[in-house]
Amino acid sequence: MISLVIAFLLFTVLAVFVIQPLFLRQNPEIVDTESNNAALKQRKKILYRQIKELEMDHQLGNIQDDDYRQARDDLKNEVSTILTVLNK
Amino acid sequence: MIPVIGGLVLNLALGLAIVAICLHILYLRTGDGRLFLSGQRAALGVSLLSFFATFILVQLLINSNFDVDYIAHYTSQETPLIYKFTALWAGQSGSLLFWLFILSIYSVIAILQNQRSHLKLMPWVMTVLVTVQLFFLVLVNFITNPFAPTEADFVVVNGLGLNPLLQNATMAIHPPMLYLGYVGFTVPFAFSIAAMAQKEMNALWMRTVRQWLLFVWLMLSIGIMLGGWWAYQELGWGGYWAWDPVENASFMPWLTGTALLHSIMIQEKKNMLKVWNMVLIIITFTLCIFGTFLTRSGIMSSVHSFAASSLGPVFLGFVFFIMVASFGILSQRMNLLRSEKRIESFSSRESGFLFNNVVFIVMCFAVLWGTLFPVISEAVRGTKITVGAPFFNQINIPIGLVLLCLTGVGPLLVWRKTSTQSFIRNFTAPILAGLATALVLYIINIRGYVLISFSLAVFVITTIFLEFFRGVRSRITVHRENPLTAFWRLLRKNRSRYGGYIVHVGIVFMFVGFTGHAFDSEKEFGLKTGESEHLSGYTFTLYNIREEERPNHYAWISDVQVSDQFGKNIVLLQPEKRIYFHRSPDPERRQPHSELDIYATMKQDIYSIFNSIDLENNVAYLKIMINPLVNWVWFGGFIFVLGTIVAMWPPRKGKL
Numbered sequence: 001m002i003s004l005v006i007a008f009l010l011f012t013v014l015a016v017f018v019i020q021p022l023f024l025r026q027n028p029e030i031v032d033t034e035s036n037n038a039a040l041k042q043r044k045k046i047l048y049r050q051i052k053e054l055e056m057d058h059q060l061g062n063i064q065d066d067d068y069r070q071a072r073d074d075l076k077n078e079v080s081t082i083l084t085v086l087n088k
Numbered sequence: 089m090i091p092v093i094g095g096l097v098l099n100l101a102l103g104l105a106i107v108a109i110c111l112h113i114l115y116l117r118t119g120d121g122r123l124f125l126s127g128q129r130a131a132l133g134v135s136l137l138s139f140f141a142t143f144i145l146v147q148l149l150i151n152s153n154f155d156v157d158y159i160a161h162y163t164s165q166e167t168p169l170i171y172k173f174t175a176l177w178a179g180q181s182g183s184l185l186f187w188l189f190i191l192s193i194y195s196v197i198a199i200l201q202n203q204r205s206h207l208k209l210m211p212w213v214m215t216v217l218v219t220v221q222l223f224f225l226v227l228v229n230f231i232t233n234p235f236a237p238t239e240a241d242f243v244v245v246n247g248l249g250l251n252p253l254l255q256n257a258t259m260a261i262h263p264p265m266l267y268l269g270y271v272g273f274t275v276p277f278a279f280s281i282a283a284m285a286q287k288e289m290n291a292l293w294m295r296t297v298r299q300w301l302l303f304v305w306l307m308l309s310i311g312i313m314l315g316g317w318w319a320y321q322e323l324g325w326g327g328y329w330a331w332d333p334v335e336n337a338s339f340m341p342w343l344t345g346t347a348l349l350h351s352i353m354i355q356e357k358k359n360m361l362k363v364w365n366m367v368l369i370i371i372t373f374t375l376c377i378f379g380t381f382l383t384r385s386g387i388m389s390s391v392h393s394f395a396a397s398s399l400g401p402v403f404l405g406f407v408f409f410i411m412v413a414s415f416g417i418l419s420q421r422m423n424l425l426r427s428e429k430r431i432e433s434f435s436s437r438e439s440g441f442l443f444n445n446v447v448f449i450v451m452c453f454a455v456l457w458g459t460l461f462p463v464i465s466e467a468v469r470g471t472k473i474t475v476g477a478p479f480f481n482q483i484n485i486p487i488g489l490v491l492l493c494l495t496g497v498g499p500l501l502v503w504r505k506t507s508t509q510s511f512i513r514n515f516t517a518p519i520l521a522g523l524a525t526a527l528v529l530y531i532i533n534i535r536g537y538v539l540i541s542f543s544l545a546v547f548v549i550t551t552i553f554l555e556f557f558r559g560v561r562s563r564i565t566v567h568r569e570n571p572l573t574a575f576w577r578l579l580r581k582n583r584s585r586y587g588g589y590i591v592h593v594g595i596v597f598m599f600v601g602f603t604g605h606a607f608d609s610e611k612e613f614g615l616k617t618g619e620s621e622h623l624s625g626y627t628f629t630l631y632n633i634r635e636e637e638r639p640n641h642y643a644w645i646s647d648v649q650v651s652d653q654f655g656k657n658i659v660l661l662q663p664e665k666r667i668y669f670h671r672s673p674d675p676e677r678r679q680p681h682s683e684l685d686i687y688a689t690m691k692q693d694i695y696s697i698f699n700s701i702d703l704e705n706n707v708a709y710l711k712i713m714i715n716p717l718v719n720w721v722w723f724g725g726f727i728f729v730l731g732t733i734v735a736m737w738p739p740r741k742g743k744l
Contacts, residue, residue, distance in 0.1 A: 003089045007096035014104065014133050021125035028121035030207050039290035046291060050357055050503075056582065057502055059566065060558045062514060064507045071504055 040082050047079045091156050094144040094235040101137035102229050104130055105222040112215045124211060131199060131214045134221055135192035142189040145182065145234050149175050154244040158182055158234045164249035164669070166640040171255050177263045178254055180384050180399070181234035187380065188224040190264075190271040195221065198275050206296065212282030213275075220274050223406050231399055252641070252668040252681040256322050262314035266338055269308025270376045273341060275300045277373035280366055281414060284421045294356055297369075301352065302736040305345045306729065312338050313725040324682050324697045326610065326713040328721065331480040336459045337379030340452050344372040347448035350441045357503065358438060362425040363418070364445070370414040375452075378407050387463060433505035440498040447490050454483045485537055489544060492599050495592045496548035499555060499585075517554060522547030541603040545596045552589045552596075559586070579734065587735025594731055597724030604692075604717025612699070612711045615648075624714045625653045626694065631660075633701070633708055642670040643683070644701050646708045650687065650694060659687040663698035663710065690723070692716040 021028075051072060058068040111127030114120075145158070149172045154160040162175040162182070177183040195217045202210050228234060238244050253259075276297045283293045315335065316328035329335060348368040354361045381387070381403035418425075431438045458475045465473040500506075500514040526543040534542075556575070559582075563574035579586045611623045615630035622628070631647040648661040664683040672678055687694040695713040702709070 003092040003096065006093055007100065010097070010137075011100055014100065014137070018104070018107065018126055018130045018133055021122050021129065024122050024125075028125060030121045030124050031204070039292045042291040042295060046356055053582075053585070054503075056559075056562075059562045060555075062500065062506075062510055063502045064509055067502075067505060067507055 037086055040086055044079060044082045044086070047075055047082070051075050051079075090144060090148060091153065091235040091237065094141055094148070095233060097137050097141045097144065098225065098229050098233070098235070101134050101141065102222065102225040104137065105134045105218050105225055108134055108218045109215055109222065112211045112218075115211050127211065127214065128199060131218050132196060134218055134225075135196045138185075138188045138192040138221065138225075141228075142176070142185055145185060146173060146176055148235075149173065152247065154247050155237055156234075157236045157238045160238050160240075160244050160247040162247070162250055164247040166669070166671075167247075167250050168255070168640060170260060171250050174254070174260045174263075175250050177267070178250055181228060181232040181236075183263075183384065184224055184227050184232060184380075185234050186263075186267060187271055188221060188228065190267045191217070191221055191224065191274055194272055194275050198278070202296075206279075206282075206292070208286050208288055209279060209282035209293065212285045213278045216278035216281050217274060220278075227399065227402065231402060248677070249640075249669055252666070252679055253322055255640075255668075256318060258314055258318040258321065262311060262318050264311075265307050265314055266311030269304050269306075269311050270338070270341065270379065272300065272304025272307060273345065273369075273373045273376050276304070276369055277414075280369045281417065284366065284417045284425075287421065287424055289362060289421075289424060291356070294352065298352055298356065299736070301345065301349060302732065305342070305349055306732045306736070308338065308342050308345065309732070310729060312342060313722075313728075317722065320718070321684065321686070324684055326608070326695050326715055327605075328718070331455075331458070331477045333459050334379075334383050336455050337375075337382040340455055340459075341372045341375040341379060343448050343452040343455070344368055344375060347445040347452075348372060351445050354438050354441055358429060360427040360429050360431070360438065361442070362427055363422065366418050366425065368445075370411070370418070374407055374410050374414075377403070377410060381407065382459070435501060435506040435511065437498065437501040437503050437506075440494065440501045444491070444494045444498060447487060447494065451484060451487045451491070454487065455480065458483070488599070488602075489537065489540055492541070492544045492548060492595070495595055496544070496551040499589060499592070500551055514551070514554070518547045518550040521550040538603055538606045541599055545600050545603075548592065548596050552593055555589060556586070583737050583739070584735050587731050587733075587737070590731030590734055591728050592731075594724045594726070594728030597720050597727060599724075601717045601719070601721030601724060604715070604720065607716045608713065610711065610713040612709070614702070614707045614709045616705070616707055621712075623712050626658070626714070627651045627653075627655075628661075628696075628710070628712055630708055630710075633706065637670075641666045641668045641681070643667075644698070644708075646698050646710065648696060648710065659694070661685040661687060661694065661696040663696040665698040665701050688719050690717075690719050693718045 054063070054068065054071055054075065057063045058065075063071070108127055108130035111123050111130055115123035115127055148156055148159055149163055150169065152159065152163060152165060152167075152172070158179055158181055159175075162178045163172050167175070175182065177186045195214075198213060198217065199210075202213070206213070279293060279297050279300075283289055312335075315338065319330070320326075320328040348365060351361050351368065352365055355365050381400070385400040385403055387400055431442065433439065458480050461475045462472050465471060496518060497515075502510065522543045525546040526539055529539045529542055556578070559578045560571055560574045563569050563578055564571060567574070567577075569577065609624050611621065613621045615621060615628075617630055617632060620627050620629040627650070629649045629651070631649055634645045634647070636643045636645060644665045645662050646664075648663070650658045650661055652658055663685040666681045666683055668679040668681055669677050682697050682699060685696050693713075693715040695715055697711040697713075699709040699711050701707070
C-alpha cells in the first residue's frame with residue numbers, strides 16, 4: 001500500500017513537471033543561440049586551421065613549394081567566399 | 089516494499105518514454121514550442137526515473153535483500169561491500185538496467201548541453217535517445233526484471249554469492265568503462281539520424297559528433313584494455329586476449345569506431361566521405377547493440393555469458409529495426425550526402441585514411457564471421473563448429489601488421505598529393521631503420537611475423553620520432569625557443585596532430601608486447617616443501633605452504649622462491665589456491681579459485697598459478713609461465729590513453 005502511495009506521489013510530481021509547459025499561454029519561441037551563420041563560421045574556423053597545418057607541413061618540408069602554394073590558394077579562396085557571405 | 093517501488097518506477101519510466109516520443113513527434117508535426125519543452129522534460133523524466141530505479145537496486149544489493157531474485161543470485165552475506173555494488177552489472181537484468189542508467193546519464197548531458205543549440209536537431213536526437221531507452225525499459229519491465237521476487241517458497245537467508253572471478257578490483261572498473269563506450273555511441277548515432285531527418289549536414293553537427301566520438305572511443309578503448317588486464321591477472325591461462333565472443337563483441341565497434349575517427353577528419357577537412365561516415369556511425373551503434381545481445385542472450389557459450397535467456401529474438405528484432413530505419417533514412421538522403429570532390433591522388437592523406445578504413449572494416453568482418461560461425465554452422469548443419477584463436481590469429485595478424493605499417497605511412501602523407509621528393513625525404517630514414525632491424529633479426533635467426541612486426545615497429549617509431557624532431561627543430565629555428573619549450577608548444581598548439589602521434593606510439597608498444605607472445609614458455613609440476621624445478625634459466629623452490637581463513641574464502645598460499653641461473657634470489661612468488669563459500673554446508677557450492685602471482689618487468693613476466701594441492705602428501709601443483717614483453721602492452725595502453733587525452737583536450741577560447 002505504502003509503495004503504491006509513493007509511486008502515485010512520484011507519478012503526480014512527474015506529471016506536473018512534464019505537462020506544465022503545455023499550459024503556457026504563449027507558444028514559446030524555440031531559439032537557437034547558434035546564429036544562422038554558425039555553420040559557415042565553423043567552416044571558416046576549420047579552413048583557418050587547415051591553412052595553419054599546411055604552413056606547418058611546409059615548414060617541416062613535408063610539402064613542396066608548388067603544391068603548398070596551390071593548396072594555400074585554394075583554401076584562401078574558400079575562406080574569402082565564406083567571408084563574403086558572412087559580411088553580407 | 090522497496091523492490092515493489094523499484095518495479096513501479098520502471099513501469100512509470102516506460103510510460104513516460106512513450107509520452108516523450110509522442111510529444112516530440114507532435115512537435116515535429118506542429119512546431120508548437122510547448123510540445124518541445126514538455127517533450128524535453130519528459131525525456132529528462134525518463135532518465136531521472138532510470139537513475140532512481142538503479143539507486144533502488146544498488147540499495148537492495150548493499151542491504152542484501154534476498155527477497156529479490158537478482159540479489160539472491162549475485163550476492164551473499166559474505167560478499168564484500170564493493171562487490172555487492174559491482175554485482176549491479178554481474179547478471180543479466182542488472183547489467184541491462186546499468187545500460188539504461190549510463191544511457192540516461194548521456195541523455196541528460198546531451199539535453200542540458202544543447203538547450204540553446206542544435207535546436208533543429210534536438211527533437212530527433214531526443215526521440216532516438218528515448219527510443220533506445222524505451223527498448224531497454226521494455227526488457228527490464230517485461231523480460232528480465234531486476235526487481236522480480238525470488239521464486240523460493242521459503243525465506244532465503246543467504247544468497248548464492250558473486251562469481252569469484254568477478255571479485256577483482258579491475259572488475260569494478262572494466263565493465264563501467266566498457267559500457268561508457270558502448271552506450272556512448274548512441275549519442276553520435278542519434279545526432280546522425282537527426283541530421284539526416286532534418287537535412288542538416290553542416291560542420292556544426294560534425295563538430296558535436298566528433299567530440300562525443302573521441303570521448304566514447306577512449307572509454308571503449310580503456311574498457312577493452314582493462315578487460316585484457318583482468319583476464320591476464322585473474323583467469324590464469326597466461327594471456328590477455330582469447331578471441332572470446334564477448335571480447336570480440338567489444339572489439340568490433342572499436343574497429344569501426346576507429347575507422348570512423350579517421351574518416352571523419354576527411355569529412356571535416358575536405359567535405360568528402362559523408363555517406364561512408366553515416367554508414368560507419370550506423371554500423372558502430374548497431375554493433376554495440378549486437379554486442380550486448382551476444383553478451384546477454386546466452387547465444388554464445390563463454391566465460392562472460394553467465395546466463396542463457398529469452399532475450400535473443402527481442403534483441404535481434406531491435407537490431408533489425410535499427411538497420412532498416414537507419415539505412416532507410418540514409419537512402420532517402422543520398423543526394424544530399426554525395427560529395428562533389430574526389431580523391432586527387434593515391435599518395436594523399438585522404439587515400440591513406442580510406443585504405444586504413446578498408447583494412448579496419450575487413451578486420452571487423454573477419455572477427456564478426458569468426459564469432460558468428462559456430463552459430464551459423466549450428467543453424468545450417470546442426471553441428472556447432474567452434475572457431476578458435478588460431479583462426480582469428482591467422483587472419484588478423486597479417487591485417488594487424490598492415491595497420492601497423494599504415495600507422496607509420498599515414499602521418500607522412502599530406503592532403504591532396506604527396507610529391508615524390510617529399511616521399512623520398514620522409515620515408516628514406518624510417519625504411520632504412522626498419523630494414524636494418526629486419527637484417528639484425530634475420531641474423532639472430534628470427535623469422536616470420538615476429539621479424540615483420542619488430543621491423544615495422546622500428547619503422548613507425550622512426551617516422552613519429554622524425555615528425556617530432558622536425559617540428560621541434562622548426563620551432564627552435566623560427567621562434568628561437570629552447571628544445572623543451574619548443575616541444576611543449578609544438579604539442580600544445582597542435583594537440584590533435586601530435587596527440588594522434590602519441591596514440592600511434594602506444595599502438596607500436598602494444599604490438600611489441602603482442603609479438604612477445606611468440607617467445608612464451610611454460611611448465612607444470614608438483615613440489616614438496618624444499619624441492620625445486622627449473623624453467624628458462626630460473627629455479628623455482630617451494631619454501632612453504634601456508635593456510636589462511638579470510639572473510640569470504642579459505643586460502644592455501646605457496647611461497648615459491650625464484651632465483652636466476654647464478655643462484656641470486658629474484659622474487660618470492662605467492663600464488664594462492666582459494667575456496668570461496670567454504671563455510672557453506674553444501675560442498676557443491678564451495679568454489680575453488682586460483683589466485684595468481686606475477687613478477688612483471690619490461691623484459692618478461694614470471695606468471696605463477698597454484699593449480700591444486702595434495703593435502704595428504706603436502707604437494708603443491710604449480711604452473712609457471714614465462715611471458716616476454718607483456719608489460720609493453722600495458723605501458724602502450726597508458727601512452728595510448730595519454731595521447732587520446734592530448735588529442736581531445738579542448739583549445740583555449742578564441743584559439744584554433
